[in-house]
Amino acid sequence: xxxxxxVIFLTTLxxxxxxxxxxxxxxxxxxxxxxxxxxxxxxxxxxxxxIALLFLxxxxxxxxxxxxxxxxxxxxxSQWRTSWLSREVxxxxxxxxxxxxxxxLHYMGWDPNIIGADNPLQGQLSLFVGMLGAxxxxxxxxxxxxxxxxxxxxxxxxxxxxxxxxxxxGTASGFTLATAYAALYAPNxxxxxxxxAAIITFAGLISRxxxxxxxxxxxxxxxxxxxxxxRHATIAQSSQGLMGGSFNTREFxxxxxxxxxxxxxxxxxxxxxPVPLALLWAGMNLHAPALLLAAFVVQYLGLIxxxxxxxxxxxxxxxxxxxxx
Amino acid sequence: xxxxxxxxxxxxxxxxxxxxxxxxxxNTSGPAGYMSDDNPYDKDPxxxxxxxxxxxxxxxxxxxxxxxxxxxxxxxxxPPCVPVCPxxxxxxxxxxxxxxxxxxxxxxxxYCSWACPYGVREVDEHLKVMKKCTLCVDRIYDTAxxxxxxxxxxxxxCPTSARLFGDVHDPDSEVSVAIRxxxxxxxxxxxxxxxxxHYLPRRKTRIQIHDDELLRADNPLKKEGRKPRxxxxxxxxxxxxxx
Ligand code: SF4
Ligand code: SF4
Numbered sequence: 001x002x003x004x005x006x007v008i009f010l011t012t013l014x015x016x017x018x019x020x021x022x023x024x025x026x027x028x029x030x031x032x033x034x035x036x037x038x039x040x041x042x043x044x045x046x047x048x049x050x051i052a053l054l055f056l057x058x059x060x061x062x063x064x065x066x067x068x069x070x071x072x073x074x075x076x077x078s079q080w081r082t083s084w085l086s087r088e089v090x091x092x093x094x095x096x097x098x099x100x101x102x103x104x105l106h107y108m109g110w111d112p113n114i115i116g117a118d119n120p121l122q123g124q125l126s127l128f129v130g131m132l133g134a135x136x137x138x139x140x141x142x143x144x145x146x147x148x149x150x151x152x153x154x155x156x157x158x159x160x161x162x163x164x165x166x167x168x169x170g171t172a173s174g175f176t177l178a179t180a181y182a183a184l185y186a187p188n189x190x191x192x193x194x195x196x197a198a199i200i201t202f203a204g205l206i207s208r209x210x211x212x213x214x215x216x217x218x219x220x221x222x223x224x225x226x227x228x229x230x231r232h233a234t235i236a237q238s239s240q241g242l243m244g245g246s247f248n249t250r251e252f253x254x255x256x257x258x259x260x261x262x263x264x265x266x267x268x269x270x271x272x273x274p275v276p277l278a279l280l281w282a283g284m285n286l287h288a289p290a291l292l293l294a295a296f297v298v299q300y301l302g303l304i305x306x307x308x309x310x311x312x313x314x315x316x317x318x319x320x321x322x323x324x325x
Numbered sequence: 326x327x328x329x330x331x332x333x334x335x336x337x338x339x340x341x342x343x344x345x346x347x348x349x350x351x352n353t354s355g356p357a358g359y360m361s362d363d364n365p366y367d368k369d370p371x372x373x374x375x376x377x378x379x380x381x382x383x384x385x386x387x388x389x390x391x392x393x394x395x396x397x398x399x400x401x402x403x404p405p406c407v408p409v410c411p412x413x414x415x416x417x418x419x420x421x422x423x424x425x426x427x428x429x430x431x432x433x434x435x436y437c438s439w440a441c442p443y444g445v446r447e448v449d450e451h452l453k454v455m456k457k458c459t460l461c462v463d464r465i466y467d468t469a470x471x472x473x474x475x476x477x478x479x480x481x482x483c484p485t486s487a488r489l490f491g492d493v494h495d496p497d498s499e500v501s502v503a504i505r506x507x508x509x510x511x512x513x514x515x516x517x518x519x520x521x522x523h524y525l526p527r528r529k530t531r532i533q534i535h536d537d538e539l540l541r542a543d544n545p546l547k548k549e550g551r552k553p554r555x556x557x558x559x560x561x562x563x564x565x566x567x568x
Contacts, residue, residue, distance in 0.1 A: 001439070066434060066435075067432045067433055067434055068431075068432065068433020068434075068435075068448065068453030068454060069431065069432045069433045069453050069454065070432070072412070072430070072431075072432045073432055075411075075412040075413070075414075075430055075432060076411035076412050076432055076434070077411075078411070078412060078413050079408075079410060079411050079412065079413050082407075082408035082409070083408060083409050083410060083411045083436075084409070085409065085411040085434065085436050086411035086412075089411060147436075150409070151405075151409075151439055151440050152405075152516065153405075153442045153516050154439070221515045221516075222442065222513050222515060222516075224381075226512070226513050226514065226515055227512060227513060228381055228392065228394050228512070228524075229510045229511075229512055229524055229526065230381070230383055230392060230526070230527070232383045232384060234383065234384055234385050235381050235382070235383050236381065236382050237379065237380070237381050237382075238380045238381065238382045238391065239379055239380040240377070240379050241342075241345070241377035241378045241379045241380075241396075242371070242374075242377065243370065244364065244368070244369035244370040244371045245369065245371050246371055246372075246374070246377075246447060247373070247438070247447040247448050247450070248444045248447065251435065251438065251448070252444065316439070316442075316444070317442045317443075317444075317513065317516075318441070318442060318443060318444025319444075321379060321396060321443070321444050322444065
């Protein structure tokens with residue numbers, strides 16, 4: 001498939017926003033349960049939610065560049081019964097709304113006890129909203145992943161690993177950003193975020209490698225024989241019926257050289273996993289927020305390469321019909 | 326239930342692209358808007374088509390055969406392109422099984438083209454909506470046309486009658502008979518899309534002729550050639566018959 005930058009930015013940016021929100025919610029839950037020291041900076045969660053919203057909003061904006069007719073975009077919410085794309089179109093703004101409310105509750109300091117006045121748990125309402133947000137956030141990862149995983153003849157994508165990768169890689173980048181953010185404004189959460197960022201990044205390495213191994217062994221179900229229905233071992237296309245290219249030759253081929261294709265795989269494997277892990281470790285040990293910020297930037301750039309490779313690697317059966325001019 | 330479809334006879338198609346041009350002519354002039362082109366008379370011409378004719382070489386030289394292969398939307402009975410559409414612009418008509426795109430609803434997200442294994446949906450680069458074969462839905466029901474012309478433009482144009490059009494659910498229709506009697510098949514059956522369009526395979530038409538069929542033993546002309554000679558020592562009919 002041809003990697004479209006609009007979709008690359010949509011999925012990576014919204015992944016960061018989702019992961020960052022999950023990190024904020026994790027931080028608040030740990031603090032409420034007394035597992036980490038409660039935050040001294042009252043604006044930490046508010047500003048954090050705002051940053052998450054910025055990423056989500058940027059992702060949403062990028063998605064509009066993918067549409068031929070963005071002015072009709074609202075129609076995309078109508079087929080949620082059958083279409084994962086439609087579900088994502090509903091869940092993304094819903095998630096943004098919950099993140100907004102979460103940030104607003106923290107900003108207003110409006111946190112009545114909803115379980116019971118004598119319950120020692122602090123910030124019950126925002127925790128409840130946060131839990132709701134975390135559920136919607138997971139649903140959003142599932143929607144995004146399923147958009148690709150549900151197309152059964154794109155065999156590289158048709159696997160539960162696709163959903164797991166979207167979940168783990170998005171969450172990892174958000175936690176890495178949260179680590180850098182905490183290093184600057186909430187040192188009590190630094191270790192929590194940093195350790196989780198490392199664990200999730202490592203889990204992402206395992207699941208992404210698993211999908212790379214799986215994809216290297218794929219046996220394609222469609223062949224030129226089934227494509228034109230001629231049972232002969234040797235078939236070669238002599239004309240695709242057009243000479244100057246068409247939508248079919250532009251949308252379904254990545255067009256990069258084999259060398260570039262292979263190098264992008266190694267680039268993302270290095271940038272998404274070992275380099276951020278090393279930077280996280282160094283930044284936490286040296287208490288250097290700049291290193292942690294670098295960890296996030298490197299990981300995000302790596303994820304752009306990862307997403308490019310994710311699209312480029314998928315081999316559409318229609319390509320069988322477009323082999324020669 | 327009706328399921329309109331095309332049956333394309335690969336045994337007859339000569340790859341002349343008449344269906345491609347007549348399709349483009351009819352559909353670019355229709356009420357649904359033009360089908361845009363870029364550089365039509367220049368370097369790298371490109372444009373939107375509902376129908377393409379491709380060619381494949383089967384076998385190894387010198388035992389090769391060229392198969393011309395027209396390709397358009399197959400109007401699948403279980404179309405994977407329809408449920409993925411987020412706007413409902415892509416739909417399958419219940420009354421005749423034609424799969425259509427509502428150009429007023431389509432947002433041009435291209436998701437349906439990813440979900441079609443056959444690569445027959447093409448985005449119109451200028452109108453920014455998804456386009457595909459409509460089976461000339463604006464033609465086949467047009468009562469202003471003479472009955473014989475209520476067929477898709479490609480079917481009308483084909484000089485070798487390689488394209489048949491009809492209801493594949495009616496067992497007695499021309500298309501169903503052709504599929505049944507000539508080994509009609511579907512493309513990429515492995516995905517369970519159940520394409521309504523069928524293809525008829527290459528067929529060798531041979532008759533078995535034996536030598537004795539070329540040289541008829543009982544040829545009456547030859548019989549006359551071997552004229553019976555009069556056998557003298559036998560009685561003639563006149564001898565034994567008393568008149
Ligand atoms: S051939 Fe493709 S576009 Fe046509 S109905 Fe089947 S899946 Fe949809
Ligand atoms: S391109 Fe149009 S028809 Fe295709 S899935 Fe998107 S909205 Fe539906």
